[in-house]
Amino acid sequence: MNSLELKVPPVAQVIIIAIVMYGVSKIMPSLQFSFNGSTLIAIGLIVLGLCIGMMGIAQFRKAQTTPNPQALDRVSSLVTSGIYQYSRNPMYLGLVLALFGWGSICLTFYRLC
Template identity: 40%
Template sequence: MMKALELKIPPVIIVVLVAGLMLLVASLFPQVQFGPLPNWISLAVAILGVILPLVAAISFRRAQTTVHPSNPEKTSTIVTTGIYRVTRNPMYLGFAFILLGWGLYLGNMVALFGLPAYMFYMNAFQIKPEERILTEKFGQAYQDYRSKANRWL
């Protein structure tokens, strides 16, 4: 069953599902509200979350490789420059920032648990399978890159 989820659900769908669950949880547990935080803080975090995937996608386009998360075997090259020097997964990191911004906007401690849930899912069903495929495809070159750039931050 677990392997059946690998690379199956597009990450954007996961973000939407987690964001919806965060909203649901916030409404079910109103007693754990925090804040108030100025809305600009959550907006700034979410904007960073939008910028990271855009910068990453531009890097992929320049390298003429796929950005499609369900087909990592179609990757033609390992992108190691720009934002990819800092994180191997800036698109997924950006989505995490969007969820963090959403959680801050909701102002609910329980809703913030959506962020580690998202990261757990992405590690297990998206990132690790991608890493396995990229290691098979690029061998030592990908292993060397993994030793230089962190998975998230």
């Protein structure tokens, strides 16, 4: 049995964290905040995160290898070009930026989120 078989995939972890963030925003409405442009910043973070993540996946596809961190037997090359010359883990960076944006939206519009 491979030790990676039992781990939770990164996308599932992000979904779980997003649900928890939503729950916290509902339970603690006192955390609400808002400032001019907060919605624009939140949406910008989500879009930026998605773009960075997609660029990482595109580089993996270009190198004809798998972006799945749990499928180590299907890895065919090490990707160091494109977005990977600036970030070691752009897919994870993208997920974190999207979570920051989601958290900002939840705390800005806790009644709507």
